[in-house]
Amino acid sequence: MKVEFSRAALGDALGLLTSVVPSRTPKPILRCVRVMGSEKEVRVFATDLEVGINILVSEVQVKEVGDVVIPADRLAAIVRESTDDVLSLEAEEGTCQIKGADSQFTIYGQEAEQYPAVPGFEGRADIEVALGTLQAGIAQSLFATAKESTRYALNGVLWEISGKKLLLVATDGRRLARCRVNLASAPAQETAAAKMIVPAKTMSLLDKLGGSDTDVVGIKLIDNQVVIGCGNVVISSTLVEGNFPKYEDIIPTDYEKKLRLPTEAVLSAVRRSALLTTEESRGIKLSIGRDVMVFSGRAPETGDARVEMPVDYKAEPVEIGFNPQFLIDVLRVIKAEEFDLELGQQDRPGLIKSGANFLYVLMPINLG
Amino acid sequence: MSLKDIFCQDNAISILQRAYASDKSPHAYIFAGAEGIGKFKTAREWARLLLCNSIVTEDGFSDSCGSCQSCRMFDAGSHPDFHHIYKELLEFTTDGKGRKPPLKFPIDVVREFVIDKVSNKPGVSQRKVFVLTEGEKLNIESQNCLLKVLEEPPEYCTIILLCARMERLLPTTKSRCQIIRFLPIAEERIIDKLKRMGLNGRKSQYFARLAQGSLGQACQWAQLELADAELYQTKKELLSSVAGLEYADALELAEWLMGESKKIAAVWAELDENTSKKDISRRAAKTLVQVITSALHDTMTLNLPRSENLINFDQKEQIKKLAQRLGPEEAAEKIAGAYQTMRWIESAVNERLIFEQLLLNLAVSDKIKI
Numbered sequence: 007m008k009v010e011f012s013r014a015a016l017g018d019a020l021g022l023l024t025s026v027v028p029s030r031t032p033k034p035i036l037r038c039v040r041v042m043g044s045e046k047e048v049r050v051f052a053t054d055l056e057v058g059i060n061i062l063v064s065e066v067q068v069k070e071v072g073d074v075v076i077p078a079d080r081l082a083a084i085v086r087e088s089t090d091d092v093l094s095l096e097a098e099e100g101t102c103q104i105k106g107a108d109s110q111f112t113i114y115g116q117e118a119e120q121y122p123a124v125p126g127f128e129g130r131a132d133i134e135v136a137l138g139t140l141q142a143g144i145a146q147s148l149f150a151t152a153k154e155s156t157r158y159a160l161n162g163v164l165w166e167i168s169g170k171k172l173l174l175v176a177t178d179g180r181r182l183a184r185c186r187v188n189l190a191s192a193p194a195q196e197t198a199a200a201k202m203i204v205p206a207k208t209m210s211l212l213d214k215l216g217g218s219d220t221d222v223v224g225i226k227l228i229d230n231q232v233v234i235g236c237g238n239v240v241i242s243s244t245l246v247e248g249n250f251p252k253y254e255d256i257i258p259t260d261y262e263k264k265l266r267l268p269t270e271a272v273l274s275a276v277r278r279s280a281l282l283t284t285e286e287s288r289g290i291k292l293s294i295g296r297d298v299m300v301f302s303g304r305a306p307e308t309g310d311a312r313v314e315m316p317v318d319y320k321a322e323p324v325e326i327g328f329n330p331q332f333l334i335d336v337l338r339v340i341k342a343e344e345f346d347l348e349l350g351q352q353d354r355p356g357l358i359k360s361g362a363n364f365l366y367v368l369m370p371i372n373l374g
Numbered sequence: 375m376s377l378k379d380i381f382c383q384d385n386a387i388s389i390l391q392r393a394y395a396s397d398k399s400p401h402a403y404i405f406a407g408a409e410g411i412g413k414f415k416t417a418r419e420w421a422r423l424l425l426c427n428s429i430v431t432e433d434g435f436s437d438s439c440g441s442c443q444s445c446r447m448f449d450a451g452s453h454p455d456f457h458h459i460y461k462e463l464l465e466f467t468t469d470g471k472g473r474k475p476p477l478k479f480p481i482d483v484v485r486e487f488v489i490d491k492v493s494n495k496p497g498v499s500q501r502k503v504f505v506l507t508e509g510e511k512l513n514i515e516s517q518n519c520l521l522k523v524l525e526e527p528p529e530y531c532t533i534i535l536l537c538a539r540m541e542r543l544l545p546t547t548k549s550r551c552q553i554i555r556f557l558p559i560a561e562e563r564i565i566d567k568l569k570r571m572g573l574n575g576r577k578s579q580y581f582a583r584l585a586q587g588s589l590g591q592a593c594q595w596a597q598l599e600l601a602d603a604e605l606y607q608t609k610k611e612l613l614s615s616v617a618g619l620e621y622a623d624a625l626e627l628a629e630w631l632m633g634e635s636k637k638i639a640a641v642w643a644e645l646d647e648n649t650s651k652k653d654i655s656r657r658a659a660k661t662l663v664q665v666i667t668s669a670l671h672d673t674m675t676l677n678l679p680r681s682e683n684l685i686n687f688d689q690k691e692q693i694k695k696l697a698q699r700l701g702p703e704e705a706a707e708k709i710a711g712a713y714q715t716m717r718w719i720e721s722a723v724n725e726r727l728i729f730e731q732l733l734l735n736l737a738v739s740d741k742i743k744i
Binding site: 122 | 450471485495498
């Protein structure tokens with residue numbers, strides 16, 4: 007194989023690619039990338055056997071077709087440190103030479119046939135959605151997934167397609183985020199009511215994709231895999247097994263204590279009142295009375311904090327405790343200036359809404 | 375290599391075949407049997423079959439095709455749905471960087487390589503297979519951590535635990551799996567194999583008998599022998615000394631034995647870089663204890679009709695000498711003691727003390743009665 011690359015374009019591709027390559031693995035071949043030059047194009051692949059990525063490299067000139075598997079970290083470092091605009095890569099029988107104007111690197115690779123297959127994007131997409139919208143949706147749901155749960159389904163984000171909408175739902179059992187995303191076009195017939203759970207890792211990779219907000223992301227469901235194509239990049243991922251909990255039932259619909267709050271100010275108030283909480287008694291109290299709301303935190307034997315905020319509230323006073331981190335997480339991802347808070351009794355979950363598309367349910371904690 | 379090429383485990387394989395044919399394969403197995411008798415090989419080939427996308431069935435015997443995408447990836451060692459889990463994987467866990475290979479099967483490995491992985495659906499095949507080697511080293515925490523997955527893994531999962539010592543597994547672990555027993559391998563087969571490896575007839579026969587049906591163990595010894603560890607020479611000297619061992623010489627012999635054990639361990643460590651050093655020195659010490667046990671065993675059976683099958687057929691004189699002062703019952707007692715010694719080695723008792731104790735017990739004890 008003999009290919010000439012633009013260093014910048016190859017660097018961009020490798021930047022995304024290396025985020026998939028596992029840093030430590032018992033299978034050395036997974037620490038490599040596969041560079042495949044065909045007559046028309048050059049593609050680079052990486053996989054950790056769960057998530058795979060396949061990138062079409064732009065600005066290349068193929069002089070000779072071929073295939074090579076070389077260590078990802080070495081290649082990325084060479085491309086990063088080089089000063090040339092154009093790098094040429096030659097491969098023969100597993101040995102790869104990278105040449106710049108004044109430099110030459112030789113890397114020993116592995117056998118290309120042994121590299122696990124990474125699917126490409128073939129045929130028509132089942133679902134299409136604009137990149138910007140999808141990434142906004144990911145930002146508003148991904149944070150709520152469980153980190154290590156034996157309830158497998160909670161370790162991913164549920165994708166639920168209904169009509170021209172896509173619902174992204176994530177929960178860790180104590181809070182739940184749901185975000186509604188508009189699809190770019192009506193989904194194919196067979197996927198019109200599809201459900202799947204996508205691993206958190208894949209979701210965060212999607213979040214890193216570069217491109218303009220209006221780029222369209224194509225999504226295909228094949229057996230147990232989802233293949234996502236966007237511009238030059240194709241991401242494939244296995245899905246998470248299991249039944250996602252029936253989350254609709256826990257979203258309260260009968261609340262009457264409602265108030266509209268400014269996002270920034272509440273975030274600051276939560277942060278300040280959380281300054282005096284401890285690991286053991288992690289919780290802040292929200293006391294809402296007539297036209298005033300008080301955030302208070304208490305650390306036993308250390309002290310307490312109290313932040314007041316004027317609000318427009320006329321209903322019955324209420325006191326409720328929450329984990330401040332769960333509030334901070336959600337207030338960070340609300341883009342609107344104001345949000346709605348709805349509460350029931352002290353022992354029922356709080357409900358946060360932003361616009362018509364975002365909803366967050368969080369369990370209260372008992373402050374004793 | 376495929377399932378039909380595995381010899382001497384016909385019983386185990388036919389159980390697996392019957393389960394497969396009736397479409398009722400359990401989701402969790404324990405392959406039980408001594409080390410080195412083909413448990414891993416069978417598990418591997420069974421996994422290859424379960425993962426294969428175009429299984430071939432001939433005369434009621436199913437096997438993987440060897441040519442589909444799944445089989446090719448399997449052979450290349452990059453199959454996404456085959457997970458081989460061993461305790462040395464600790465190095466590849468999140469906090470495992472730079473940690474030494476462990477002696478026990480740590481819970482971190484179980485969490486990150488089993489629990490976290492079962493939930494992802496298979497990528498290439500219809501199923502996913504997890505093979506855990508050295509199941510007897512799973513500590514209680516690790517076993518408890520596995521229980522949930524063993525009880526009800528996702529329907530596409532098959533989990534195979536390999537275990538050489540069933541008493542180390544919790545009843546809760548055992549009751550969740552189907553147990554398949556693996557039997558020792560016939561002596562001639564092992565001799566054949568060792569001869570093909572390049573060992574001479576005498577040594578082949580000795581190691582084959584010493585291994586007591588464990589092909590893997592015999593092969594390891596043969597490799598050591600071929601790498602000039604002088605295991606056979608050590609055995610000969612050891613037996614000559616033990617035969618007429620005087621009380622006064624026991625400590626000196628123990629000292630020498632310790633040196634030999636270190637020498638063997640050093641060669642062993644070069645051959646097997648992935649296993650922890652400590653494990654290897656334990657194996658070396660155990661090998662020497664096994665040599666002594668075999669001599670005691672011969673002493674015990676010397677007067678039985680089938681005494682031509684002595685393990686130490688090449689040192690019959692020494693065995694006879696030993697038999698003069700140890701009756702069959704006494705020898706049996708000493709064998710029990712030797713097995714106790716092997717357990718001590720596993721529990722990290724000081725090696726010098728172990729050898730001293732063992733040899734003092736074997737010395738001529740006419741003059742001093744304990």
